[in-house]
Amino acid sequence: MLGYTHIAEGYLVGVAATSSYKGRLSKSDLRNLIAWGILCGYLPDLDALIYFWKKRSFQIETDFRHHTWPTHTLPVYIILASVIDLWGRWFNSDKVRLAARMLLMGSAVHLLSDTLISGDGIMWKYPLDRKMTVVFNMDAHGLEFQGVVVKHPSFLIELAIIQVALLTWLKRRFSFFRNMNWHWAVLLIGIFNVFYYLFYVLSSNKKGRIANEQDK
Numbered sequence: 001m002l003g004y005t006h007i008a009e010g011y012l013v014g015v016a017a018t019s020s021y022k023g024r025l026s027k028s029d030l031r032n033l034i035a036w037g038i039l040c041g042y043l044p045d046l047d048a049l050i051y052f053w054k055k056r057s058f059q060i061e062t063d064f065r066h067h068t069w070p071t072h073t074l075p076v077y078i079i080l081a082s083v084i085d086l087w088g089r090w091f092n093s094d095k096v097r098l099a100a101r102m103l104l105m106g107s108a109v110h111l112l113s114d115t116l117i118s119g120d121g122i123m124w125k126y127p128l129d130r131k132m133t134v135v136f137n138m139d140a141h142g143l144e145f146q147g148v149v150v151k152h153p154s155f156l157i158e159l160a161i162i163q164v165a166l167l168t169w170l171k172r173r174f175s176f177f178r179n180m181n182w183h184w185a186v187l188l189i190g191i192f193n194v195f196y197y198l199f200y201v202l203s204s205n206k207k208g209r210i211a212n213e214q215d216k
């Protein structure tokens with residue numbers, strides 16, 4: 001999935017994980033924990049920094065195959081979350097233990113999303129097996145993936161996730177949206193997505209097919 005979608009998911013993870021801590025933690029703690037949720041949702045994709053460092057460049061090319069790296073496998077985040085949880089137990093801190101759970105939730109949601117839509121899939125049996133699982137396989141990597149995924153019907157799922165996160169943020173932030181009926185927002189989003197699908201996905205796929213046929 002795209003980085004924006006992972007950020008949106010991380011935000012939703014942050015909101016969900018902190019929702020039952022409202023009276024127990026201070027407002028600034030809750031805000032920091034939601035920011036932490038966003039980071040955790042994005043976390044596996046920070047492996048791009050390794051790629052940049054190896055290439056000595058900030059250009060992402062088609063050889064960017066980070067789903068074949070350990071940074072996109074669950075055991076890495078189970079270990080990391082366990083270490084943070086132990087630290088929380090040691091210092092008897094509920095906050096740190098919540099942060100550990102959020103790290104596991106955020107990264108698991110990230111990996112599930114990359115299993116749903118990506119260029120190759122996720123290695124769920126790693127390190128026993130390197131077989132990759134994917135539902136909607138774009139079979140493209142790096143910048144090429146970004147170009148392909150926005151024209152695929154499954155991108156409507158990514159759009160919906162981003163829209164739900166945006167609505168959640170607006171409703172938490174502004175009283176105008178807090179009092180707004182969700183039905184209208186969902187209807188507007190639905191209409192927008194149908195138009196996106198009809199005019200962008202279908203037309204660009206048709207153009208792509210014509211171009212392909214001309215190539216032959």
Ligand SMILES: [Zn+2]
Nearest residue numbers: 044045110114
């Ligand atoms: Zn990823």
